[in-house]
Amino acid sequence: MNTSNRNERKIEILNILNFATSPLSAIEIHDQSQPITLSIETIRSRLLSYVRHGLIERKRVNNNYVYYYVYSITERGIKQLNYFLSIREQVKKQAGILVREPVRFLNE
Numbered sequence: 001m002n003t004s005n006r007n008e009r010k011i012e013i014l015n016i017l018n019f020a021t022s023p024l025s026a027i028e029i030h031d032q033s034q035p036i037t038l039s040i041e042t043i044r045s046r047l048l049s050y051v052r053h054g055l056i057e058r059k060r061v062n063n064n065y066v067y068y069y070v071y072s073i074t075e076r077g078i079k080q081l082n083y084f085l086s087i088r089e090q091v092k093k094q095a096g097i098l099v100r101e102p103v104r105f106l107n108e
Contacts, residue, residue, distance in 0.1 A: 023070035
């Protein structure tokens, strides 16, 4: 798996948590993710990794003797998300500039 895919997954999951009004479970995050992207197993493993890195926090919830975790974004996660989104915008601008310039060959 290349770094670009990992960063896109991170952006997607952090973005979902950033706009959530309350903590979400892994299944709720899966339901809100784009249809072509993440499996529930991938989301669970990514969430655990992001908890370890301090990007999100998790809380154990008891619902009729069934335990599950809900996740919310931390300040560090918001900073990371903003950084990735700003980098994405810079790359789009640079790509737009490159496309507008005429193509020159070496022998011209």
